[in-house]
Amino acid sequence: MADLKAIKKRIGSVQNTRQITRAMKLVAAAKLRRAQDAIVASRPYAYRIFSILLGLFKQEGISHPLLVERPEKRVRLIVLAGDRGLCGSFNANIFKEAQKFLKAKKQENVEVVLDVIGKRAYDFFKKRHPIATHHEGLLAKVTYPRVSEIANELLEAFKKEELDAIYIIYNEFKSAISQTITTERLIPISDEVPEGVAGIWATSEMDGMTNYIFEPGKEAILEEIVPRHFRMQLFRCVLESVASEHGARMSAMENATKNASEMIGSLTLEYNKARQEKITRELMEIVGGVEAMK
């Protein structure tokens, strides 16, 4: 006879779990909405900065240290993961992709050092690969000034030729249920539309700057706009990653809730069967007892 009490206890504990996963799903959904708003809010600025940059690229005699490609010897890779788990394969996929990148660069004899964002990424890589900086606590509250600081440090290192290129691996936000792992080269800046925004940023508006007055001058404007573009790109990647994490957690928790409900269903069935069995058995015993007394 299946132990009735044990089954009941299990149903109770699965119900508790379901309550937690359901709450987590709701929290993730709320956070996701906010993260999505942040992405949308940052788009006009990022887009226009980039389009002006492209316009300047097309001008004659334009050059800037951040646009110049040099042979890669030392490279920085920014790995953007999450602080917490319980979000499906969100973190694991990033690590897999990052390791692939590291392997490929190793074969080319390029020295890669990591910048990690997110506690999970730090825990994963601290014993596997040299880490330059772990930007702790950034993901709890993503602000533009904070991201700018990180970007400025990287720019300094690139200008001093301590780094020859800066790459980033992050989860690009497609929708609440779909994220794509993306590897992008942030520096040197190329005149291609970044992969992550190709669909959103049309290129039509980006030319026709020939008649402009530039104040104080093209070079001075370029000098200002290039680092700003980089900061904005980094900011965008962080925002996308945060939204992706919430999206991934939301669907993971939704699945967990569904599984818990199924489990409760089958456990309840088992419980009722066992209970019925018990009742039948007791009846038989009573009837048997009555028969014997006759």
Add this chain to the structure above:
Amino acid sequence: MIRVDIVTPTKKLVEGAKADWVKIPGHLGELEILPGHRELLTLLTTGPLSFMQDGRERKFAISHGFAEVRKNRVLVMAETAEDAAAIDKARAQSAKKRAEEKLVQGVLNEHEFKKHQLKLQRAIVRQTISS
């Protein structure tokens, strides 16, 4: 009429406002943009920005940015921008004081000095446009 948009990395502050004129803190001094202005791309300094909308002047405090003028449209891209109506005067005052104190104490390295100088600038701009 000129269309005015102000965007920052974190928000769209003004979208498609219709203005009679726009004054922006250009790199070489204050610029007044009237309808029919030539295409222009300029750096901005920390300072006040204002435009006339429906007979009412709207003021903003902006810092670090660009303005693009084309086809009767002014697009301001600033690192920070604040509506004068939303500025907390007391906060601006105390921010100004803090920055001044830091600068007077004078134990800052070049980077910090610059940072506080900019903070002071912003606080002064905020104060002037909100009064």
